[in-house]
Amino acid sequence: MDVTDLKVVDAVARHGSMNKAASELNTVQSNVSARIRALENELGVALFQRSAKGVQVTPAGRRLLPFAARLSKLLADASSAARDDGQPKGQLEIGTLETTLALRLPRLIAQFAKAWPDVHPVVRTGTTNSLIQGVLDSKLEGAFVAGPVNHPELHVEVAFREELVLVTSCAVDSLAAVASVEHLKTVVFRIGCSYRQRLDTLLANLGILAPEPLEFGSIEAIIACVCAGVGITLLPRGVATQALREGLVNVHELPADLAEVETVFVRRVDGYLSSALATFLDSVRLDEVAALAPNAFVLTANASQSAAH
Missing domain, CATH: 3.40.190.290 (D-Maltodextrin-Binding Protein; domain 2)
Known part of the structure; x- marks a missing residue:
């Protein structure tokens, strides 16, 4: 599991859609789906429930989401800190x-x-x-x-x-x-x-x-x-x-x-x-x-x- 995996999980959870998440991430749906499947296999749990109407976050996925948000914020903070000249x-x-x-x-x-x-x-x-x-x-x-x-x-x-x-x-x-x-x-x-x-x-x-x-x-x-x-x-x-x-x-x-x-x-x-x-x-x-x-x-x-x- 790496930073990109967590970003993909966060995007899919927010949009409730692999396709919309792919658009946000500037990639194709198949890449998003493959990334989620690989992560689920690595963790041994399902992160999303798939249906014809889209995807829903499972309890395991909900437990993972705060870490995705915190990591995204940490990366944003690092970028902000580098550019923050005190003004x-x-x-x-x-x-x-x-x-x-x-x-x-x-x-x-x-x-x-x-x-x-x-x-x-x-x-x-x-x-x-x-x-x-x-x-x-x-x-x-x-x-x-x-x-x-x-x-x-x-x-x-x-x-x-x-x-x-x-x-x-x-x-x-x-x-x-x-x-x-x-x-x-x-x-x-x-x-x-x-x-x-x-x-x-x-x-x-x-x-x-x-x-x-x-x-x-x-x-x-x-x-x-x-x-x-x-x-x-x-x-x-x-x-x-x-x-x-x-x-x-x-x-x-x-x-x-x-x-x-x-x-x-x-x-x-x-x-x-x-x-x-x-x-x-x-x-x-x-x-x-x-x-x-x-x-x-x-x-x-x-x-x-x-x-x-």
Whole structure:
């Protein structure tokens, strides 16, 4: 097994097709098929299931894919390192929570892009779990996720701290009143969101069995549902500020153990820290405007004191 084998496996898995993988790799389908068969014979396991509709990755193939991604990233990092003269440039691909994107990143990225026009930021959103996996699989250079995080392959930095609040319709005037809501529903992001887990804990503390959640992919949709009285949610205070000012929702403070949450930036310990990423993180640390805000950025490297998320 060599680098080319892993590249072929990765391309076939992404496209679900030998032919499409061959096109990407600038070769013919027969070469791709032969390479996959030879590798399967070498390993003694099937990596793909073939059918008239294409190919599907087997469990063995799925176990191999992260290594293909990491090796591809390692080769890309080696190339980038050779060309990196300390001047930030090139693509910077990071991940973030939806809430962090809404609250924190627009101004920071705008300032960074203006200061370093040769850098092209690409921002992907997801849940904490999916973003961490993206970093581990070397699909992202790093990501802003909900802390704490403890993983031997990740370097973790505290980025900023948020205050979570319970957001309800105006008909709910207190935390205690949540228990009396008929047909209570929670309005949340998909599984893997740490705020969702904290909301379940809050309801349990109130003696409420967590209802079947309604899942949405955007903050706007979640807040709109809460405004309409569809359900309740847990979000950083800043996200709900506008709706609160407009009298569309009520916001309820939480016990400290549930309200205080850290957003951390994670990246692979063995990943290449490009000049673009290093400069971006410096710009976050030195953001004077945010440092004067109530929820100040405190991006302080502190991997050792983080706990499991």
